[in-house]
Amino acid sequence: MEFQIAWRNIWRNPRRTVIIMIAVIIGVWTMIALTSLMRGMVADMLDRGIATLTGDIKIYPAGFHDDPSISFQINDADFVLSKIANAFPEDTQYASRVRVNAIASNARHSAGLTLVGIDPGQEKGVSFIGNGVLDGRMISRDDKNAIVVGQALLEKFETRIGRKLILMSQDRQNEITSKAYKIVGVFRSKLASTEKQFVFVSKSSAQNMLGMENGVSEISIVLADHEKTGRVAESISTALNGSDLEIYTWKDLLPMLKSYMEVFDGFIVLWFLVIFVAMAFGIVNTMLMAVYERMREFGLLKALGMKPALILRSVLIESGIILAIGAFAGNLLAIGLVMIIAATGIDLSALASGLEYAGVSSIIYPELVLKDVFLANGVVMVLGLAVSIYPAVKASRITPVEAMAHT
Amino acid sequence: MPIVEVKGVDKVYHQGDTAVHALDNIHLSMDAGSFAAIAGPSGSGKTTLLNMIGGLDLPDHGDVIVDGRHFSEMNQSQLAQLRLNRIGFVFQAYNLIPVLSAVENVEYVMLLQGVEKAERRDRAMAMLDEVGLTEKYDNRPAELSGGQQQRVAVARAIVSNPAIVLADEPTANLDSKTGEGLLRIMAEMNERRNVTFIFSTHDKMVMDYAHRLVLLRDGMIDDDRSK
Ligand SMILES: Nc1ncnc2c1ncn2[C@@H]1O[C@H](COP(=O)(O)OP(=O)(O)OP(=O)(O)O)[C@@H](O)[C@H]1O
Ligand SMILES: [Mg+2]
Numbered sequence: 001m002e003f004q005i006a007w008r009n010i011w012r013n014p015r016r017t018v019i020i021m022i023a024v025i026i027g028v029w030t031m032i033a034l035t036s037l038m039r040g041m042v043a044d045m046l047d048r049g050i051a052t053l054t055g056d057i058k059i060y061p062a063g064f065h066d067d068p069s070i071s072f073q074i075n076d077a078d079f080v081l082s083k084i085a086n087a088f089p090e091d092t093q094y095a096s097r098v099r100v101n102a103i104a105s106n107a108r109h110s111a112g113l114t115l116v117g118i119d120p121g122q123e124k125g126v127s128f129i130g131n132g133v134l135d136g137r138m139i140s141r142d143d144k145n146a147i148v149v150g151q152a153l154l155e156k157f158e159t160r161i162g163r164k165l166i167l168m169s170q171d172r173q174n175e176i177t178s179k180a181y182k183i184v185g186v187f188r189s190k191l192a193s194t195e196k197q198f199v200f201v202s203k204s205s206a207q208n209m210l211g212m213e214n215g216v217s218e219i220s221i222v223l224a225d226h227e228k229t230g231r232v233a234e235s236i237s238t239a240l241n242g243s244d245l246e247i248y249t250w251k252d253l254l255p256m257l258k259s260y261m262e263v264f265d266g267f268i269v270l271w272f273l274v275i276f277v278a279m280a281f282g283i284v285n286t287m288l289m290a291v292y293e294r295m296r297e298f299g300l301l302k303a304l305g306m307k308p309a310l311i312l313r314s315v316l317i318e319s320g321i322i323l324a325i326g327a328f329a330g331n332l333l334a335i336g337l338v339m340i341i342a343a344t345g346i347d348l349s350a351l352a353s354g355l356e357y358a359g360v361s362s363i364i365y366p367e368l369v370l371k372d373v374f375l376a377n378g379v380v381m382v383l384g385l386a387v388s389i390y391p392a393v394k395a396s397r398i399t400p401v402e403a404m405a406h407t
Numbered sequence: 408m409p410i411v412e413v414k415g416v417d418k419v420y421h422q423g424d425t426a427v428h429a430l431d432n433i434h435l436s437m438d439a440g441s442f443a444a445i446a447g448p449s450g451s452g453k454t455t456l457l458n459m460i461g462g463l464d465l466p467d468h469g470d471v472i473v474d475g476r477h478f479s480e481m482n483q484s485q486l487a488q489l490r491l492n493r494i495g496f497v498f499q500a501y502n503l504i505p506v507l508s509a510v511e512n513v514e515y516v517m518l519l520q521g522v523e524k525a526e527r528r529d530r531a532m533a534m535l536d537e538v539g540l541t542e543k544y545d546n547r548p549a550e551l552s553g554g555q556q557q558r559v560a561v562a563r564a565i566v567s568n569p570a571i572v573l574a575d576e577p578t579a580n581l582d583s584k585t586g587e588g589l590l591r592i593m594a595e596m597n598e599r600r601n602v603t604f605i606f607s608t609h610d611k612m613v614m615d616y617a618h619r620l621v622l623l624r625d626g627m628i629d630d631d632r633s634k
Contacts, residue, residue: 001511001518008506296501303463303498304516305491307484400463404454404498 006317013290017322020286024326024380025333027279031272031376032334036366037346042264043367046226049254051128052194053097053116055220056229057236058253059084062244064217070100070172073215074245080219087235091224095122095130096216098206102169104199109157114198115167117206117216126222128189129200136161136185143202147181150195151188161186167199172211179209190363226250268372272379279380280387287319287391298395299403308396315392316385323384327377335373338366408475409436410570410603411460416469418455418626429455430466431626437605437619439570442597444617445607451623453607454575460605461494461573462486474570491519495564497574497606502560503548509559510535510544516567534562538592554585558592565596572596574606578613590616 010017050056059080064072074080077096088094098117103110116129120138123130129148132138139146147165154160161183168178181201189195207213223232229249237247251258291298298311345363413435420427429452437443445453458464459471462478470479474493478486490496503512513531522530535544538558548556557577564572574593578586594616597604606613614620622630 005504005506012506297504300498300501300504302487303461303490303496304519305487305489305494306519307487310519401458 002314002317003321006314006321009294010318010321013293016286016290020283020322021326021329023279023282024323024384025330027275028327028330028376028380029334029337031275031379032331032368032373033337033366035268035271035372035376036334036338036368037341037364038264038268039367039369039372040364042261044364045257046250046254046261048128048190049257050222050226050250051126052189052191053099053127053129053198053220054250054253055094055126056223056226056250057221057233058248059219059221059236059240060246060248061217062246065246065248068099068101068217070098070170070210070212070217071174073172073212073217074219075213075215077214077216077219080240080243080245084236084239087232087239088221089223089225089228089232092221092232093122093125094219094221095119095126096203096219098203098210098212098215099217100169100206100210102167102199104153104157105166105168106157106159106164111153111156111196113153113196115169115206116198116200117203118200119203126220128194129187129198132187133185134188136183138185139200139202141202142204143184144205144208145179145181146184146201146205148185148187148200149183150198151186152192152195153199154183154186156196159183165199167201167209169210171209177209177211179205269375272376276379276383280383283319283323283384284387284390287315287388288394290318291315291391291395294395295398295403295406297403298398299400299406302398302403303400312389312392312396315395316388319388319392320381320385323381323388327380330380331373331377335368338368341366342368410439410441410474411435411437411605412472413456413460414470414472416456416459416466416471418452418459418464418466428626430459433469433626433628435621435628435631437571437603439603440597440601441619442594442604442617443606443619443621444614445605445621445623446609446614447623447629449609452626453623455626456623457573457575457605457607460571461496462490491516492567493570495567495569495572495602497557497560497564497572497577499576499579502563503556505548508545508547509540509551509555512548512559513563513566516563520567530566531562534566535559537596538562552585554581554589557581557589561589561592561596565600565602569602571603571605574604576607576609578608578610583610583612586610587612 061072061074081094095118100115101112102115103112118129119141121141133148134151139148163183165181165183166178167181168176171177207215223229233247233249301311342365345365347363413433416430416433418430420429433456445456447453459466460473465478470477476489504515507515510531513534514527517527517530532544535541538561540555540558543551543555551559578589581589590613593604596602608614619633621628
């Protein structure tokens with residue numbers, strides 16, 4: 001009966017109840033929907049970061065991380081891989097690359113960039129270049145002077161497929177070396193910065209140009225599950241104990257992203273609290289209004305012998321029902337919206353140039369995390385009830401004599 | 408032994424700089440089964456006195472004893488418990504809980520007392536029958552006339568088997584015919600169940616029904632006679 005009375009009381013002033021509910025709905029809705037969008041952005045940043053020639057785990061020759069010079073190299077990548085293959089979980093992929101800072105130039109332009117020597121067959125599923133090219137063709141394993149460049153670089157250099165591009169760098173003997181390549185293909189990335197940063201040639205031609213014999217600069221390993229990175233990196237490290245190789249995870253290589261992800265959970269809590277504070281003012285005000293309007297009634301209940309604790313509870317039950325209905329509707333709306341957006345992704349291209357700068361692509365797929373949904377509901381229900389204690393206590397303290405004087 | 412005893416009760420209200428002596432050394436005792444009216448001009452202290460007897464307000468000096476319990480020795484929670492089980496109230500207006508139907512209003516005190524659901528409903532319906540409102544049992548207060556609302560309030564006051572029922576100007580908002588109907592119901596209850604009624608009134612007709620008339624003036628008892 002207590003519940004039934006609360007239910008009837010809630011609908012005595014439907015307009016007011018609906019207003020609180022809408023506040024709760026909007027609050028929960030924004031909490032969940034926007035958080036899953038932000039999570040989608042972060043996941044996208046991570047995927048992109050890992051695909052941009054980083055990998056979950058990277059093996060460098062000792063010294064290369066701090067001084068990416070071609071004088072450091074892994075002499076026999078196959079041997080290294082044979083030693084660590086046991087540490088790989090299922091569906092692990094890897095690629096070994098030559099990587100060197102170079103200057104590209106043609107008749108009109110020149111720019112500093114990273115020359116990457118790859119085995120195209122290895123890159124599938126490991127880095128974005130494994131997805132192939134937009135125009136022209138991909139370099140093949142044995143191409144001697146073919147190069148693939150990014151669309152943005154092509155435009156910047158005012159050149160096109162079939163034209164030449166001169167690459168200049170230091171070789172193993174610290175001599176300046178240069179080589180003329182022919183542009184055979186153009187890749188696209190969601191980030192213009194990536195398109196300008198990297199050019200790709202075959203591993204063998206890079207080794208040849210730089211005098212590396214069979215050496216490579218890095219081995220990049222991609223796992224099916226990012227969560228396993230730490231454990232796999234440890235086993236690799238054990239397997240390679242004693243060799244002069246260094247093992248890094250994406251957390252070491254993308255420190256910004258790592259710290260961003262670390263503060264993200266705290267940021268969500270803060271963000272929920274901010275939304276809640278806005279909501280709480282509405283809840284408290286409206287509940288107080290409702291309590292003062294019913295002062296005579298609370299006085300009557302007191303006169304009849306109802307204990308203050310029971311009155312307090314009855315007011316809390318009322319606000320609990322409103323909160324629960326609002327939270328439920330907010331969840332439905334948010335989850336519905338997230339599912340709709342998840343099907344197609346949401347295009348943020350209007351904001352994209354700014355976002356690209358932050359390493360986010362323009363199409364975002366929201367990621368609904370159960371933990372966030374629980375947190376949003378927890379914040380609304382627990383804190384919602386907590387702030388309702390104030391009007392409830394007011395109601396429980398009204399005395400019959402006061403109530404009678406109040407007409 | 409009297410069911411109600413008021414012993415040297417003083418009550419002073421302060422409003423700004425002026426102090427109003429609402430009750431001034433009141434001594435009064437009522438036997439069980441009384442049907443008593445407290446009368447007097449406006450501001451003479453009728454409501455204040457009833458509030459004291461009901462434990463809704465506490466005296467500055469003196470003590471009130473109802474059903475053998477000394478209010479001065481009780482805390483708020485014990486007073487609430489006493490009101491719930493031993494005292495019924497009928498106010499001038501706003502007696503009923505708007506979201507509850509007539510029968511639910513009558514049931515409500517029994518709910519607070521912990522009476523079981525089936526018994527609650529039976530007793531409430533029987534009570535509504537006694538006040539002649541069987542047909543209106545499912546109506547909300549807003550759908551009842553003033554007189555009907557007061558009858559529901561009387562039913563609620565009595566259903567919990569109280570030692571006393573306090574009614575502060577129960578007929579003040581009713582026309583004289585309806586008021587008399589209500590009074591007759593209360594008188595019947597008094598006779599049949601031996602429930603003690605104490606009510607305040609301005610109304611000559613209501614005073615005529617009372618077996619005892621206490622006249623207040625300026626917070627003091629001016630006259631007290633039994634008929
Ligand atoms: N809460 C209060 N604060 C200040 N003064 C009060 C308060 N309650 C009552 N009084 C004063 O105490 C005196 C007695 O009031 P009380 O309400 O008991 O009179 P009453 O006989 O019931 O009058 P009425 O016939 O108008 O209902 C009055 O002068 C009133 O102004
Ligand atoms: Mg009065």
